[in-house]
Structures are given as structure tokens and as C-alpha cells.
Amino acid sequence: MKKTALFTTLIGMFLNAEVYVYGPGGPAPVLKELASMYEQKTGEKIIVTAGPANVWMDEAKAKADIIYSGNSAMMDTFISKFDGKISAEKIEVLNIREAGIIVRPNNPKKIKNFKDLLKKDVKIMIVNGAGQVGLYEDMALKHGKRENLVALRKHIKVFAQNSKLAVESWNNDPSIDALIIWKHWANTIGSEKAEFVKSGKGSVIYRASEIVIANDSPNAKQAQDFINFIKSDEAQKVWVEKGWIPAK
Structure with missing residues (x-):
């Protein structure tokens, strides 16, 4: 009886494994809401830790089942920093x-x-870090017009290291007139403090969030099931509500 009870307990622990997810703050509101939805649907616990990489990197090296990024360049950096824990082909x-x-x-x-x-x-603020290194330059030079960058440079007065710090500066410094950043951050700041203006067809830049299962994850199946869920039609509604473009 004791062996049977122990076996049942172990099976229960396996089926309800905690899946640890780490990544930047940009996609976090979406992933945290989807993690909550997924737990309610399946009983599986998805723990999302988000913010600047230096805050969670050491813990993620030891515990991460899933790593996500704010753009491809960021994920490429994670590949090098995680020393074989994640693979590009996955x-x-x-x-x-x-x-x-x-x-x-x-x-x-x-x-x-x-x-x-x-x-x-x-007075313009830009983010010179995380998933936005060179973003303002890409926007200015999209059509090879050097004069656009020359003109833009004259108005950039605040350089934030990441989006979180940019939002804090926006909230604390009303002299900042404009912030070049991803659309969904307007939702985070709130309509009482921010409005989003499209850059225009000639200047718009897009970036993708990416996700990967750690090579050493003991919960690879559960991790893949969660990834499948966040890519589902049901999950796309949450992505759109948070300011992202639906995956077709």
C-alpha cells in the first residue's frame, strides 16, 4: 500500500509539474495572463519571471524550462549567455x-x-537597450535618408536602458513629449498618461517575441503544451488585447 501511495504521489507531482518561464518585461503581461488561463484550464502551474535579464539570469540558468525574448537579437544573446542551455534550432x-x-x-x-x-x-526619449538597440536608427534610416537621422538626433534628450526605466521616466518627467517604443507599452502606461501614434508606413518597424524550451528541462512536454497554448486561436485574443499583432 505504501509503495502504491508513493507511486501515485510521484505521478501526481509529474502531471502537475511547475514550469518555470523567464524573459523580458515586454511580452510579460501577455504571458502572465495566458499562464493564469492555462492553469485554470489544465491545473498545470506556469511561473513567469520577467524583467531585465540581469535580474533573473542566474536563477534561469538553474531552473528555466522556457526562455522567451522580446526580439530575435535578444534571443541570440541568450543563446550565448546560457552556455548550451538553449539551442537555436528549437x-x-x-x-x-x-x-x-x-x-x-x-x-x-x-x-x-x-x-x-x-x-x-x-523632447524625445528612446530606449537604448534590451530589445530596442538601434530601433530609432532603423526608423530614421529605413529608406536610406541620412538627413532623417541627423534631424532626429537633435531632439533625443533621454536615453533609457530598458522599457521599464523608460516608462518610469515618462511617468516622472512630464517635459518628455514623445517616446519611441513598442505599441503595447501605451497599454501598460495607461490612457490617462499616454496615447499611441503610428510611425507611418515609411518608418514602421516590427519585432517578434521568440520562445524556446531549455535543453535540460525536466518538464519539456508540459513546456511544449504551454507554448502550443500561447500560439492558439484562443490565446491570440489576449495578444491583440495587449497591443500585439495576431499570428496568422
């Missing part, structure tokens, strides 16, 4: 997000697109 591409401009409520500077940042008297 990476799956999730949803993509649009870069644009966050402005103050009611858009007092009347910014309608990226070109307005080049000619208006605006």
Missing part, C-alpha cells in the same frame, strides 16, 4: 509588435507620425 517565433510613438494625452504637440518628430520642437 526556437519558435511568437507574435510581432509594432514600434511607434507614445505621446501625452490629447497629443499637445500634434504629432501625427515619425516625420513630425524631425521637424517639431519636441
Whole structure:
């Protein structure tokens, strides 16, 4: 009887394994909500730890079942930093997000697109880190117009190391007129403090979140089941609600 009880307990622990997920703050609101939905549907516990990589990297090296990123370059960096824990051929591409401009409520500077940042008297903040290294340069030079970057440079006054710090600066410094960042951060800041303006067809940049199961994960099947769920039609509704573009 004791052996049977022990076996049953072990099987129960296996079926209800905790899956540990680590990654940056950008996709976190989506993944955390989907993790909660998934747990309610299946009973499987998905624990999402998010933020700047230096905060969770050491723990993730020991515990991660899943690693996700804010763009491909970030995932490439993770591959090198995790020393064989994740493999490029196992990476799956999730949803993509649009870069644009966050402005103050009611858009007092009347910014309608990226070109307005080049000619208006605006104080601009950019994110020079995480998944946005060079994002503003890509937007300015998308069509090979050097003069766009020259003009933009004159207005960039604040350089945030990551999106979280950019949001904090936005909330604490009302003198900042515009923030070049991903669309979904406008949802995070809230309509009482931010509006999103599209950069325009000639300047829009997209990046994809990516995800991968750790090579040494003891819960690879459960991890894959969760990834399948976050790519499902049901999950796409959450991605869209949070400001991402649905995967087709």
C-alpha cells in the first residue's frame, strides 16, 4: 500500500509539474495572463519571471524550462549567455509588435507620425537597450535618408536602458513629449498618461517575441503544451488585447 501511495504521489507531482518561464518585461503581461488561463484550464502551474535579464539570469540558468525574448537579437544573446542551455534550432517565433510613438494625452504637440518628430520642437526619449538597440536608427534610416537621422538626433534628450526605466521616466518627467517604443507599452502606461501614434508606413518597424524550451528541462512536454497554448486561436485574443499583432 505504501509503495502504491508513493507511486501515485510521484505521478501526481509529474502531471502537475511547475514550469518555470523567464524573459523580458515586454511580452510579460501577455504571458502572465495566458499562464493564469492555462492553469485554470489544465491545473498545470506556469511561473513567469520577467524583467531585465540581469535580474533573473542566474536563477534561469538553474531552473528555466522556457526562455522567451522580446526580439530575435535578444534571443541570440541568450543563446550565448546560457552556455548550451538553449539551442537555436528549437526556437519558435511568437507574435510581432509594432514600434511607434507614445505621446501625452490629447497629443499637445500634434504629432501625427515619425516625420513630425524631425521637424517639431519636441523632447524625445528612446530606449537604448534590451530589445530596442538601434530601433530609432532603423526608423530614421529605413529608406536610406541620412538627413532623417541627423534631424532626429537633435531632439533625443533621454536615453533609457530598458522599457521599464523608460516608462518610469515618462511617468516622472512630464517635459518628455514623445517616446519611441513598442505599441503595447501605451497599454501598460495607461490612457490617462499616454496615447499611441503610428510611425507611418515609411518608418514602421516590427519585432517578434521568440520562445524556446531549455535543453535540460525536466518538464519539456508540459513546456511544449504551454507554448502550443500561447500560439492558439484562443490565446491570440489576449495578444491583440495587449497591443500585439495576431499570428496568422
